[in-house]
Amino acid sequence: MIRRLVIRNLALMDKAEMEMEPGFTVVTGETGAGKSVLLGAFSLLAGNRTNKAVVRKGAEECSVEAELELSHPLRVNQILEELHLPLCEEGLLIIKRTVPLNKAGRISINGEAATLAQLQKLGECWIDFHGPGEPQKLLRAETQLEMLDLHAGHEIALQAYRLLWKQRMEVLRQIEEITTAEKVSDDEATFLRMQCEKMDRLDLSDEAIAKLERDHLRHSRIQELATYLAQIDEGLGAEGLSYFMPKVLKTSQDIARIDPEAAPLFERMESLAAEIDDLRSDYARLARGLNRDEDSLAELEDKMNLWLELKRKYGPGIDSVREKREQIRRRLLSQGEVEAQVARLQASLVQVEADLKKEATVLHSARFKAADKLASAARKMLGALGFKKADLKIAVTVGELGPTGSDKVQFLFCPNAGQDLLPLSQIASSGEAARVMLALKTVLASVDETPVLVFDEVDANVGGEIGAQVGRELATLGKNHQVFCVTHLPQVAALGHSHLVVNKTQTEKSTAVEIYSVHCKRKEREMELARMLGDRNSKVALSHARELLDGA
Numbered sequence: 001m002i003r004r005l006v007i008r009n010l011a012l013m014d015k016a017e018m019e020m021e022p023g024f025t026v027v028t029g030e031t032g033a034g035k036s037v038l039l040g041a042f043s044l045l046a047g048n049r050t051n052k053a054v055v056r057k058g059a060e061e062c063s064v065e066a067e068l069e070l071s072h073p074l075r076v077n078q079i080l081e082e083l084h085l086p087l088c089e090e091g092l093l094i095i096k097r098t099v100p101l102n103k104a105g106r107i108s109i110n111g112e113a114a115t116l117a118q119l120q121k122l123g124e125c126w127i128d129f130h131g132p133g134e135p136q137k138l139l140r141a142e143t144q145l146e147m148l149d150l151h152a153g154h155e156i157a158l159q160a161y162r163l164l165w166k167q168r169m170e171v172l173r174q175i176e177e178i179t180t181a182e183k184v185s186d187d188e189a190t191f192l193r194m195q196c197e198k199m200d201r202l203d204l205s206d207e208a209i210a211k212l213e214r215d216h217l218r219h220s221r222i223q224e225l226a227t228y229l230a231q232i233d234e235g236l237g238a239e240g241l242s243y244f245m246p247k248v249l250k251t252s253q254d255i256a257r258i259d260p261e262a263a264p265l266f267e268r269m270e271s272l273a274a275e276i277d278d279l280r281s282d283y284a285r286l287a288r289g290l291n292r293d294e295d296s297l298a299e300l301e302d303k304m305n306l307w308l309e310l311k312r313k314y315g316p317g318i319d320s321v322r323e324k325r326e327q328i329r330r331r332l333l334s335q336g337e338v339e340a341q342v343a344r345l346q347a348s349l350v351q352v353e354a355d356l357k358k359e360a361t362v363l364h365s366a367r368f369k370a371a372d373k374l375a376s377a378a379r380k381m382l383g384a385l386g387f388k389k390a391d392l393k394i395a396v397t398v399g400e401l402g403p404t405g406s407d408k409v410q411f412l413f414c415p416n417a418g419q420d421l422l423p424l425s426q427i428a429s430s431g432e433a434a435r436v437m438l439a440l441k442t443v444l445a446s447v448d449e450t451p452v453l454v455f456d457e458v459d460a461n462v463g464g465e466i467g468a469q470v471g472r473e474l475a476t477l478g479k480n481h482q483v484f485c486v487t488h489l490p491q492v493a494a495l496g497h498s499h500l501v502v503n504k505t506q507t508e509k510s511t512a513v514e515i516y517s518v519h520c521k522r523k524e525r526e527m528e529l530a531r532m533l534g535d536r537n538s539k540v541a542l543s544h545a546r547e548l549l550d551g552a
Contacts, residue, residue, distance in 0.1 A: 001451055001482035004067040009059035010044075011037045012504065012513040021519070024478030026496030027486045028528060034513035035486050035502045039129075042454055042484070044097045046127050047120030052101055061100035068093040068126060068451070075449055079125050083118045086110035093126070095119070127452040128441075130434040138411070138437045139425040145409040147440055148394060150447045152370035154363065158404070161359040165403050168352045175345045178338055192328050199325045202306060209307065209318050216304040219297060229287045236280040245273050353401070360406040364398060367407055371396050374443065381439035385473065386466035389417035392436070411436075434458040435470070442473050445480045453477065455485040459492050471495035490532040494548035501528050525549065 007016045012034050029035050041064045044050060055062045070076055073088045080087050088110065097119070098106040107114045109122065130138070138144070149158060202208070236242060249269055256266040311317075314324040371394035382390045391414040399408045412421040415432055424436065434455055441448060459470050471492035477483050478497055487493055499519040505512050518524040529545035530536040 001069055002066050003069045005041065006063075006065040007037070007041050008064075009056035009062040010041060010064060011054055011056060011062075012511050013037050013515075014056065014512055016515050018500075018515065018517070020482070021498035022478075022482055023497035024475045024483045024485070024495065025498045025500060026493045027484060027500045027502060028488070028493050028532060029502030030504070030531075031488075032504070034504050037513055038484075038500070038502065038515060039454065039456060039486065042127065042452075043129070044099070045095050045119075046123035046129070047116055047118075048123075049116070050099060052099065054099060055101050060102075061098055063096065063098040065096040066094070068095070070126075070451060072449065076122070076125055079122055080110070083114070083121060085114060085118065086112050095122075126450065127454065128437075128450050129454045130437045130456070130458065138433055138440070141409065142404075144394075144411050144424075145404060145407070147444060148367055148370055148374060148396075148409050149404075150444050151374040152366045153447065154366045157359065157362050157366065161356065161363060161405055162403065164352055164356045164359060165401075168349065168356060171345055171349045171352060175342060175349070178341055178345070189332065192332055196325065196328050196332070198306060199310060199321065199328075202303060202310070204318060204322050204325070206318060212300075212303055212307060215300055219300060229283055232283045233280070233287070236276060236283070241276050242280065245276060249273050356401055357406075360401060363405040364396065364407050367396050367405075367409070371409075374440075377443045378436075378439045381442055381473070382436065384469050385435050385439055386469075387415055387432075387435070390415050391421060393421055438470070438473055438477070441481075442477055445477055448481070451482060453481050453483045455483065458485060459487050459489045464491075467491040468495075488532065490529045490545065490548060493532060494529060494545075494552045499525055499528070522549070 001022050002020045005016075005018045005020055007013055009015070027035055027038055040050075040054060044054075044064045045066050070088060070091045070093060073091045073093070076093060077087045086109070094108075094110050096106075096108045100106075105116075107116065107119050109118065138147075149155075202212075252262070252266045252269040256262045310321050314321045375392050375394045378392050379390070382392060393412045395410045395412055397408045397410075398406050400406060411424045413424040413432075413436065414421045424433065435458055438455065438458055441453060455474065458474070459467050467489040468491040471487075471489070472495060474483055474485050474492065475495045475497065485492065485496075493499065496519065498517060500515055501518050501524075502513060502515050505514070518528055526542055526545045526549065527536045529548055530538060530541035533541040533544055535541050
């Protein structure tokens with residue numbers, strides 16, 4: 001549900017900050033008072049396109065921000081993860097959209113910049129609009145199929161089918177990739193094999209290459225290194241430290257016998273003498289290692305030249321060279337096995353499509369049965385909402401395999417007796433479509449996961465008891481969803497769990513719109529209902545308003 005909504009400089013509204021309530025919220029106000037501002041705010045948050053005209057006159061930009069509290073955020077989090085956006089923390093989704101006059105708009109979702117396409121994708125998950133000027137999802141074939149699937153409750157079968165469909169698309173992608181790949185000519189294949197053989201002459205492990213580079217550096221400066229090692233040997237040898245060290249060590253020992261405090265110094269001197277011997281041995285080992293035969297040195301030079309060539313062609317580092325070697329191997333292998341690979345993939349495709357057809361048959365059977373049940377339940381609800389002679393049927397026909405099965409679903413509607421059933425999109429007015437959606441949403445309330453529903457003109461062309469029934473169904477729908485309804489009917493307005501009033505004030509120089517709640521202010525709500533009944537100053541209207549609220 002929308003927990004908090006902040007609107008700034010949108011249309012005629014300067015600023016509004018509202019704490020929203022769960023359940024069924026009615027929105028009322030005089031004709032032309034600006035109720036569309038609230039709907040416009042919801043539309044912006046849902047990712048619908050807009051223009052600069054929505055910015056309040058005299059302002060540089062308008063903005064809308066909402067905090068949504070989701071009791072079941074799994075579905076929203078899955079979409080956020082697909083869009084590479086931050087997930088909801090503790091079920092809280094924060095959306096902000098800004099429309100400046102002179103630059104591109106800005107969108108943030110959970111604190112991170114987002115695109116309009118990402119906002120639209122997310123909007124499809126958390127809000128539904130039903131009314132004129134808004135996306136009529138009910139009129140789209142995919143929405144009708146989704147509603148039928150919700151009622152059928154075969155999510156497991158649908159997931160199994162979608163998994164198989166994903167496998168089919170992957171097999172087709174692999175076949176396309178293999179069959180359209182550029183064929184390697186004989187000359188190019190020969191060249192690639194030569195390159196692969198070159199790389200195989202070297203051990204391309206990290207340790208082997210590091211040792212090769214060390215050995216080459218050592219022998220490329222062998223004369224200089226030999227001179228330095230000779231100097232070290234002279235300094236540590238028989239005429240250097242090794243000559244003087246026994247005498248120094250003996251003197252250090254004599255001092256320790258006379259002065260006990262010098263004993264630790266004698267121990268350190270002993271350690272130093274041992275370290276000097278070890279250093280002399282290690283340097284001598286390095287010197288012996290320089291004495292390689294000509295063949296070993298030539299082999300070392302060849303390997304280093306080859307390594308430098310490979311780095312120059314495929315580098316800069318060892319990982320790049322190894323990856324290139326694998327690419328060449330895969331390409332040579334694929335050229336030799338193209339026909340065999342395609343044959344294996346074609347066989348896999350046949351099996352996957354056979355499995356798909358089985359799953360599609362299972363889905364079709366479930367959908368066919370669910371179609372009659374959903375249509376029957378919706379017809380009963382439509383009768384309660386004023387369509388006394390209306391008819392609704394759901395046609396399920398088999399077509400080509402697709403991402404959701406092989407079925408084509410179409411809602412057929414007839415609002416009056418004696419007329420033909422036609423696709424809902426061809427005959428339903430915006431008010432009729434909204435009431436049909438209300439009927440379907442009520443039937444599907446327990447399984448529909450869309451948290452926020454917005455109805456506009458759902459009560460168009462109805463009144464009296466039918467209007468009251470529309471209100472009761474909206475209130476029932478509010479048990480499982482947060483429902484907003486713009487209404488002109490007091491029977492509907494009285495049934496709202498919360499009540500927002502839109503008011504427009506005008507002076508000679510300016511016009512402003514404000515929104516305030518009256519559901520906690522009994523007198524103000526009675527006055528608003530009395531206004532809707534015809535006269536807020538009429539005792540009869542006020543009495544009727546009190547009766548409506550008491551009955552609600």
